[in-house]
Amino acid sequence: MNMGIDSISSMLSQTGNTAANSRANALQDKASSNLSTASDEELMNVCKEFEAYFVEQVMKEMEKTIPKNEEEDASTSQLTDYFKEEMMKTLAEDICDQQNLGLARQMYEQMKRNYSL
Numbered sequence: 001m002n003m004g005i006d007s008i009s010s011m012l013s014q015t016g017n018t019a020a021n022s023r024a025n026a027l028q029d030k031a032s033s034n035l036s037t038a039s040d041e042e043l044m045n046v047c048k049e050f051e052a053y054f055v056e057q058v059m060k061e062m063e064k065t066i067p068k069n070e071e072e073d074a075s076t077s078q079l080t081d082y083f084k085e086e087m088m089k090t091l092a093e094d095i096c097d098q099q100n101l102g103l104a105r106q107m108y109e110q111m112k113r114n115y116s117l
Contacts, residue, residue: 043111
């Protein structure tokens with residue numbers, strides 16, 4: 001089986017898009033599920049996951065403002081983008097764990113009021 005760099009780049013791009021979509025869908029499913037029976041810990045975990053996802057999206061939008069290197073090869077760029085996605089996800093989770101942004105806490109308190117828990 002002969003796979004060219006374009007095939008590999010295409011597979012990386014598709015894998016990255018699929019992973020991003022599945023993460024967003026999983027988070028949406030958790031948030032839209034019936035959380036009235038959730039424990040405090042489960043509710044807080046959902047809020048923390050959303051906070052990390054939100055920070056990740058903000059970081060991705062900020063990254064778009066950085067000018068691209070025109071000399072970079074397209075296949076190299078896709079490979080870099082794939083690993084950049086994973087790095088941003090991990091960094092966003094670390095930021096939320098180490099910093100007290102307060103978004104998760106605010107959401108948690110609002111959900112507790114809304115679900116009368």
